[in-house]
Amino acid sequence: MFKNISFKKGAILLGILALMAFSAACNRNSTGNDADTSPVPTEDSTNFDYIEQPSPEPDSDAEAVDFHFPEKGVRPYAVMIDNQGTICLPQGGLSQAQVIYEVIVEGGITRFMPVFWGQKTELIGPVRSARHYFLDYAMEHDAIYVHIGWSPMAMADIPKLGVNNINGAPGVFWDITKDKSNWQDTYTSMEKLQEYVKKVNFRSNSDKEMVFKYNEKDSELTNAKKAEKVNLSYSAEYKSYYEYDADKKLYFRFRNGKPHIERQTEEQLTTKNIIIQKVKNYDIKGDQYGRQEVNTVGSGEGYYITNGKCIEITWSKSSRTERTKYLDSEGKEIVLNPGQTWIQIFPVSGKIEIE
Structure with a gap:
């Protein structure tokens, strides 16, 4: 069940000509044409030049490393990760994020947003375009937001809300295949992101209250x-499934019925905590691609799951920039066990089975 899968390795540097093409695509956005169309977003069709480079070796000590707690006062990075179809597989960097959000986008597809504090992840991707409601979760962590392209609402909200973002910046991203038609192969690394942040002088410290407390x-x-x-x-078509391993005290993750694999380790993803947050979502009126509105602000119900057990919770968020509070039946904020947490931002109309 946990059999590793093979994948093509490689890494490439960003090309100047490709970046010019990407900038032109972004400029077209300003006229009202959205470069992120469904099901094949044109801004993601822009490929960076491929140059053969040694690929990072899998981290053989990944399972042995203790959990790196999110550090108070340090700004994390939140990265938009592709989850469309199978060409995007296996994704890289998910195993090293402390928190990962999965949220629905157009067409019933989901997209991931891992959040990293202090990790040295060498392959993060495939990086995809922004959706405006992902900003709400990035902002509550005071995260630097990483993406390539955007929907019209995200393009408007990022400057309006003052979000520090990295959008297809020079020297930060590369393609891992030579296929110019593959718009699902663009990666970055924490080293490249940090170099860019230092270059543009983004704030690295934060006085924001931490979203989660840990035991x-x-x-x-x-x-x-x-x-x-x-x-x-x-x-x-898009289902997330977890199966608990009582010996490891971890949940093994499955994607659409198959083990969900990390590119760097070639091993199945595991997690310690799962939060299910039920939200209302609906098609944005007039959007020809069926892009979604997700009600991140307000309140609702959900579940907190860890160590083979589950409790019912409620959630509330007073504004787009404020943190989401997750409360148990006694009205106390939940405290997470040390380990990675997947936050499933889940449609109220979706089907949940917990056994």
């Missing part, structure tokens, strides 16, 4: 129900 040691939920299998159907 110092692993802790069991009380008054909880069994949660050894968690199945989330975002749509008919």
Whole structure:
């Protein structure tokens, strides 16, 4: 079940001519034409030049490394990651993020936004375009937002909200294949992101309150129900499934019925905590591609799952920039166990099965 899969390795440097093409595409956005169209976004069709480079070796110590707690006062990076079809697989960097959001986009597809504090991840991607409601979760962490291209609403919101963002910047991204028609192969690294942030003098410190608190040691939920299998159907084609391993005290993650693999380690993704946040979503009126509005502000219900157990929770968020609060049945904020957390921003109309 946890069999590794093989994949083509490679890394390439960003080309100046390709960046000029990308800039032209972004300029076209300003006329009202959205460069991120569905199902094949044209801004993602812009390929960076391929130059053969040694690929980072898989991190053989990945499972042995202790959890790197999010550090108070340090700004993290939030990166838009492709999850469309199978060409994007395996994605890179998900295993090293402390927090990962999965949210629906147009066509019933989902997209990921891993958030990194202090990690030295060498392959993060494939990087894709912004959606405006992802900003709401990036801002509550005071994160530097990384993407290539944007929807019209995201393009308007990023400057309006003053979001520090890295959008297809020179020298930060590269393609890992030679296929010029492959718009799902663009990667970055934490080193490249940090170099760019230093160059443009983005603020690296934060006085924002941390979204989550953590237990110092692993802790069991009380008054909880069994949660050894968690199945989330975002749509008919996009499903996230978790299966608990009692020996490892981790959930193994599956994507659309198959083990979800990390590119760097070639191993199946695991997580310690799962938060399911039920939200309302609907098509944006007049959007020809069926892009979504997601009600991130307000309140609702959900679940917190860890160590094979589950409790019902409620969530609330007072504004787009404020943090989401996740409360247990007694009205106390949940405290996470040390380890990675997947936050499933899940449609209220979707199907959830917890066993």
